[in-house]
Amino acid sequence: MxxxxxxxxxxxxxxxxxxxxxxxxxxxxxxxxxxxxxxxxxxxxxxxxxxxxxxxxxxxxxxxxxxxxxxxxxxxxxxxxxxxxxxxxxxxxxxxxxxxxxxxxxxxxxxxxxxxxxxxxxxxxxxxxxxxxxxxxxxxxxxxxxxxxxxxxxxxxxxxxxxxxxxxxxxxxxxxxxxxxxxxxxxxxxxxxxxxxxxxxxxxxAAYAMIYRFICDAPEGWGRADGAPIPQSHSAVRAPGANDALMIMYQSSKSLREAMLPHQGGWSVSEAILTAGQATADNLPAGLAEIQYMMRTPTVAMAEQITTVLDRNAEAAAMMSGCRWERHWVCKSRxxxxxxxxxxxxxxxxxxxxxxxxxxxxxxxxxxxxxxxxxxxxxxxxxxxxxxxxxxxxxxxxxxxxxxxxxxxxxxxxxxxxxxxxxxxxxxxxxxxxxxxxxxxxxxxxxxxxxxxxxxxxxxxxxxxxxxxxxxxxxxxxxxxxxxxxxxxxxxxGGGIGGRAWVAPLCDYPPPIHFRWPEYVETTRGRDWWIPSAMPGA
Missing domain, CATH: 3.40.630.10 (Zn peptidases)
Incomplete structure (x- = not known):
């Protein structure tokens, strides 16, 4: 019927x-x-x-x-x-x-x-x-x-x-x-x-989401063929650091996304730069930066293909900026x-x-x-x-x-x-x-x-x-x-759970609960958002 x-x-x-x-x-x-x-x-x-x-x-x-x-x-x-x-x-x-x-x-x-x-x-x-x-x-x-x-x-x-x-x-x-x-x-x-x-x-x-994390462990050694520290005190800020890695990742992936979107398939990729705590001194490069990607695709194969491209971009960004990189899954849904x-x-x-x-x-x-x-x-x-x-x-x-x-x-x-x-x-x-x-x-x-x-x-x-x-x-x-x-x-x-046409769960990662997700905080002003409400000009 x-x-x-x-x-x-x-x-x-x-x-x-x-x-x-x-x-x-x-x-x-x-x-x-x-x-x-x-x-x-x-x-x-x-x-x-x-x-x-x-x-x-x-x-x-x-x-x-x-x-x-x-x-x-x-x-x-x-x-x-x-x-x-x-x-x-x-x-x-x-x-x-x-x-x-x-x-x-x-x-x-x-x-x-x-x-x-x-x-x-x-x-x-x-x-x-x-x-x-x-x-x-x-x-x-x-x-x-x-x-x-x-x-x-x-x-x-x-x-x-x-x-x-x-x-x-x-x-x-x-x-x-x-x-x-x-x-x-x-x-x-x-x-x-x-x-x-x-x-x-x-x-x-399908939907995939992940966080790429860039870590700059040793900015003082960036760019030196012999691995010796950059000379002069406070000169480590010349090193690109994690923020530069993030921006390289952002720009390269965005331009690639815009080149690919007109093709058939009805998919999208969006990004969000996550806020990470950094030193406030003006003579140190950022040691940590994170960017999240979210993709919506008709098939798992397409999501895997886009992930491969993003991984390559992250590796290149890390190499260019003297960082190492990590990928952490937020979701993989069928x-x-x-x-x-x-x-x-x-x-x-x-x-x-x-x-x-x-x-x-x-x-x-x-x-x-x-x-x-x-x-x-x-x-x-x-x-x-x-x-x-x-x-x-x-x-x-x-x-x-x-x-x-x-x-x-x-x-x-x-x-x-x-x-x-x-x-x-x-x-x-x-x-x-x-x-x-x-x-x-x-x-x-x-x-x-x-x-x-x-x-x-x-x-x-x-x-x-x-x-x-x-x-x-x-x-x-x-x-x-x-x-x-x-x-x-x-x-x-093809026979129920485990059948020949069944798609098994893709989740092979722990719950991503430990990242700096936006949240409410208790302050001396009372309950507030993590971005203070009483901002100048707000």
Whole structure:
């Protein structure tokens, strides 16, 4: 059966347990709103989500889950389990990392959260809504299972550092997704046509990220054929040092990237120069410098090819500047794997639940933002697709329109690592987004603010929770649907985990938690971002 052939599904087709789960979401909608605002306000970034993970762990334990803290060797990760007896186990997950440089208050004007500057962390996707929507679906599923005696279990993993594709490759390699009957992956809508729909064939691609570290151990010997020290006191500063190595790496890799990007394949590479502590004296070259690269590619082979080029550049930069170099992995994630069986279950749940709806109060918030930006407020300021369902196969056709026929995967997200361990569905629910007048582009703060204002973000959270709970209960109650998804998983992998077409985890590195990732700090001024908020001219 195609996705379109399931279009007649209505709320009348839901089981009693599914209907009770929908009611459970509605009953806790106030809690979900408060919880979403809490995580949004934390705004913690990759590998440093301390308050966020503490909140989730406490909440899950209070709801009866057994929680492993620090799963996979990651301090801000967790794995929560609950069982209602022997039976299939359904996997869900939450993300809660924010993005540096995107600090935005939940307000209709550009403003950082209280006591912070714009360079602090902020939720962009927003993962605050993603995690709480998933948690709402989890708790509603549990409530229905208890009420109706549905046997089986639930696993909910806390996934830090998604913005650098951090945790899921590590969790996958350590077996946290093995043994699950299905995994449900929700993400807020971020591009058309992926709005209120389910991915069908074209899933996200591979992603590699690494940090190149340059170390200048002996600047005094640079450039001397005999290895003797540079003469004169304070003259070692003539040596290039680690900063020069970093700049050589940056420039050579950037020019190479720009030369390669026009070629077929739909890939990208981005870089970020990481701040490392240095001496403040003016007569010493930098002893340490680091640069991070993040690549998104359709295939693992392409990621490996780009890595080879970057390695050569790093070696050359180190040789030219009298440094040594190291490569440290941040992530290696696999491309995604489709599963029509579980995708169809989620699509039918979406049809039963319907698209989110925004209230007059939410529309007035949107109009206030338009006034703030000097625009004429619109009667309906939200894009039309937010309140519509998009058939998965229609979305697939639109997505494929600009892709080469040979390209099987596009963009990246590390949910893809889950796909190789259990039948996985990736679906999207609309987040608030505004219509733009011709020739106008909204600044980034607008989307970030809409992700934190309760009246604008809550419809997404509640709808996602309902779709998750309805889908999970269908899989728990319907063995035929569950078996069909698993048979398809085995077919696509050539026999399941370890099969002839299965792609093994790529993670062969420890969690990269010890780098100087941006974070909040406690100072005599109170809680602050690592870049002080009270900067001159800020």
């Amino acid at each position: 195609t996705a379109r052939e399931g279009n007649d599904v209505t709320a009348a087709a839901l089981s009693i347990a599914q209907k009770d789960a929908l009611a459970a979401v509605d009953a806790r909608s106030g809690d979900l709103s408060d919880w979403c605002a809490t995580i949004f306000e934390f705004g913690e970034t990759a590998w440093r989500e301390y308050r966020s993970v503490d909140w989730y762990v406490a909440r899950l334990r209070s709801e009866g889950f057994t929680v492993e803290v620090g799963s996979g060797g990651m301090p801000t990760a967790f794995c929560a389990d609950w069982s209602n007896g022997d039976g299939p186990i359904i996997g869900m997950y939450g993300e809660y990392d924010a993005v540096p440089g995107n600090c935005q208050a939940a307000t209709t004007r550009r403003a950082p959260r209280d006591g912070l500057g714009f360079q602090a962390g902020g939720h962009t996707d927003p993962h605050s809504g993603l995690g709480i929507g998933a948690l709402g679906g989890l708790l509603a599923t549990k409530a229905a299972m208890e009420k109706h005696g549905i046997r089986g279990g639930l696993r909910f993993t806390g996934e830090p550092a998604e913005k650098v594709r951090g945790s899921k490759p590590i969790h996958a390699a350590q077996g946290y997704y093995d043994g699950l009957a299905a995994i449900l992956s929700f993400h807020p809508f971020y591009m058309l046509p992926m709005c209120n729909t389910v991915r069908w064939d074209t899933h996200c691609g 491309p995604g794997l489709a599963n029509h069986g579980v995708a169809r279950v989620v699509w039918e749940a979406m049809q039963a639940v319907g698209a989110p709806r925004w209230s007059d109060a939410a529309r007035e918030v949107a109009r206030e933002i338009q006034r703030e930006l000097g625009l004429a407020p619109m009667i309906n300021p939200f894009i039309d697709e937010m309140e519509r369902l998009v058939d998965p196969e229609e979305a697939e056709a639109i997505l494929r329109h600009d892709l080469p026929p040979s390209q099987a995967n596009s963009t990246s997200d590390d949910y893809t690592d889950m796909c190789w361990h259990a039948p996985t569905a990736r679906f999207y629910i609309a987040r608030p987004a505004l219509k733009a007048p011709d020739g106008f582009t909204y600044p980034n703060w607008v989307m970030n603010a809409l992700g934190g204002i309760p009246s604008t973000i809550d419809p997404m959270v509640v709808t996602a929770a309902k779709v998750l709970a309805t889908s999970a209960l269908r899989l728990l109650e319907d063995q035929a649907a569950r078996d069909a998804a698993m048979e398809e998983f085995k077919s696509r992998t």
